[in-house]
Amino acid sequence: MASSKNLSRFWEWGRKIICVGRNYAEHAKELKNAVPTEPVLFLKSPSAYVREGAPILMPYYTNNLHHEVELGVVIGKGGKDIAQASAMDHVEGYALCLDMTARDMQDQCKQKGLPWTLAKAFDTSCPVSDLISKDTIKDPHNIRIWLKVNDILRQEGSTSSMIFSIPYLISYISRVITLEEGDLILTGTPKGVAAVQEDDEMVAGIDDIISMKFQIKKQS
Amino acid sequence: MASSKNLSRFWEWGRKIICVGRNYAEHAKELKNAVPTEPVLFLKSPSAYVREGAPILMPYYTNNLHHEVELGVVIGKGGKDIAQASAMDHVEGYALCLDMTARDMQDQCKQKGLPWTLAKAFDTSCPVSDLISKDTIKDPHNIRIWLKVNDILRQEGSTSSMIFSIPYLISYISRVITLEEGDLILTGTPKGVAAVQEDDEMVAGIDDIISMKFQIKKQS
Ligand SMILES: [Mg+2]
Ligand SMILES: [Mg+2]
Ligand SMILES: [Mg+2]
Numbered sequence: 001m002a003s004s005k006n007l008s009r010f011w012e013w014g015r016k017i018i019c020v021g022r023n024y025a026e027h028a029k030e031l032k033n034a035v036p037t038e039p040v041l042f043l044k045s046p047s048a049y050v051r052e053g054a055p056i057l058m059p060y061y062t063n064n065l066h067h068e069v070e071l072g073v074v075i076g077k078g079g080k081d082i083a084q085a086s087a088m089d090h091v092e093g094y095a096l097c098l099d100m101t102a103r104d105m106q107d108q109c110k111q112k113g114l115p116w117t118l119a120k121a122f123d124t125s126c127p128v129s130d131l132i133s134k135d136t137i138k139d140p141h142n143i144r145i146w147l148k149v150n151d152i153l154r155q156e157g158s159t160s161s162m163i164f165s166i167p168y169l170i171s172y173i174s175r176v177i178t179l180e181e182g183d184l185i186l187t188g189t190p191k192g193v194a195a196v197q198e199d200d201e202m203v204a205g206i207d208d209i210i211s212m213k214f215q216i217k218k219q220s
Numbered sequence: 221m222a223s224s225k226n227l228s229r230f231w232e233w234g235r236k237i238i239c240v241g242r243n244y245a246e247h248a249k250e251l252k253n254a255v256p257t258e259p260v261l262f263l264k265s266p267s268a269y270v271r272e273g274a275p276i277l278m279p280y281y282t283n284n285l286h287h288e289v290e291l292g293v294v295i296g297k298g299g300k301d302i303a304q305a306s307a308m309d310h311v312e313g314y315a316l317c318l319d320m321t322a323r324d325m326q327d328q329c330k331q332k333g334l335p336w337t338l339a340k341a342f343d344t345s346c347p348v349s350d351l352i353s354k355d356t357i358k359d360p361h362n363i364r365i366w367l368k369v370n371d372i373l374r375q376e377g378s379t380s381s382m383i384f385s386i387p388y389l390i391s392y393i394s395r396v397i398t399l400e401e402g403d404l405i406l407t408g409t410p411k412g413v414a415a416v417q418e419d420d421e422m423v424a425g426i427d428d429i430i431s432m433k434f435q436i437k438k439q440s
Contacts, residue, residue: 015235016265021335042335043263045236047398059396080343110333115241115262120335122396123300176279176342178267
C-alpha cells in the first residue's frame with residue numbers, strides 16, 4: 001500500500017485530520033478558555049481539505065466564520081504508542097493549514113455540551129498548502145506563522161509558543177488513535193483569530209518559506 | 221479510483237465514520253439528554269475500525285466503557301447536497317456496528333464544553349460487521365438490532381424508532397460534509413446502553429440476518 005501512495009499529495013488519500021485546540025496560551029485566553037493541562041483534540045474529516053485556487057465556503061449556518069492559521073504535521077510513518085524520543089521519525093514534513101471555524105456554532109456546541117463537528121469539520125474547513133520537507137523546516141518549534149486578511153496582518157506567532165510540542169502531541173495522540181501514513185496533525189493557532197466575510201482574501205504563510213491565498217465565498 | 225476499491229472491505233480504505241447521536245428518543249432520555257430537533261453529528265477516525273477476532277480495547281483513561289449497538293449505512297456513491305428523494309441511491313448497503321463510548325470521558329467533555337474525541341474516536345471504538353447488501357435488508361427502517369453481554373440481552377430496538385430517517389440523515393450530512401464511496405454513517409443506538417468490563421463478551425445482531433462477537437480487553 002505505502003509504496004503506491006504519493007505523500008506529496010497526502011490530502012488526496014490521507015484518512016485523518018487530528019486537530020489540537022488551545023495550544024497557544026494567548027489564544028486560549030483571547031477566547032476566555034482555560035490554558036489546558038493536556039491536549040484538546042478534535043477531528044476534521046478529509047472532505048475538509050481545500051487547495052489554493054478553490055474558495056473557502058462559509059457554511060449556511062454560520063455568521064461568524066473565523067480563521068485560525070496553524071502549522072500542520074504530515075505523518076510519513078504510522079505508529080501506535082509512539083515514544084516522544086522517536087516521534088520525529090514519524091514525520092514526513094509539514095504543511096501550512098487553516099483551521100476554519102464556525103465560531104458561533106462552536107460557542108453553541110460548548111454551551112450545550114455537543115460535539116464540535118458542525119463548527120470544525122465542514123467542507124473546506126481545512127485549507128492546506130503543499131508539503132514542506134523536513135529539510136526546509138529544520139526546527140518546527142521556531143518558525144513564524146502569519147495570516148493577513150485583505151492585506152492587514154491579523155495573526156502572527158512563533159511556534160516556540162506552543163504549549164505541547166510536536167513530539168509530545170504525536171506521542172499523546174498515538175496512545176489513543178493509531179497514526180497512519182498521510183495523516184495530518186494541526187498544532188493549534190496563535191492569537192488574533194477573527195471573522196472573515198464573503199469575498200475577503202486571506203494570505204497565510206510560514207516565515208518566507210511558503211504562502212497561500214484563499215478567498216471566502218458563501219455556500220450555495 | 222472507484223473501480224479499484226472493494227466496497228465489501230470498506231473499513232480498510234474508507235475515509236470517514238460519521239455518527240449520529242440521540243437518534244432514538246428513549247436512548248436520549250435514558251442519558252437525560254433532550255430529544256434533538258436536528259441530528260447531533262460526531263466523527264470517529266477510520267483507526268476506530270475493529271473486526272471480529274480482534275478485541276475491543278478499553279482506553280487507559282476510562283472506567284465506564286459503554287456499548288451502543290447501531291445500524292451502519294455504507295455509502296456506495298458519493299455526493300454533496302443530496303436530496304432526500306435520491307438519498308437511497310447513494311447507499312451501497314449496511315453494516316452492524318458498535319459505537320463504543322467512554323461515558324465518563326463523554327460526561328466530562330459535555331460538562332466542560334470540549335469535543336468528544338477521547339470519548340468516541342479511540343482505536344477499536346467502531347467494531348464493524350461484514351457489508352450487508354440492500355437486497356438482504358429491504359427496509360432498513362424496520363429491522364431489530366440487539367446486543368447481549370455475557371448472554372444477557374441488554375439492548376434491543378427497532379430502527380422504526382429512529383427520529384431522523386436514513387434519507388434525512390444522508391441529505392442533512394451531505395449539506396455539510398461531502399460523502400464519498402466507502403464512508404460509513406452510524407445511525408444511533410436504542411435504549412439499554414451500559415458498561416462492559418474486561419473479559420466481557422458481547423454478541424450483537426440484526427434480526428437473524430447477521431451477528432458478531434467481541435471481547436473486551438484493557439489497553440496495554
Ligand atoms: Mg468531535
Ligand atoms: Mg485551531
Ligand atoms: Mg452512538
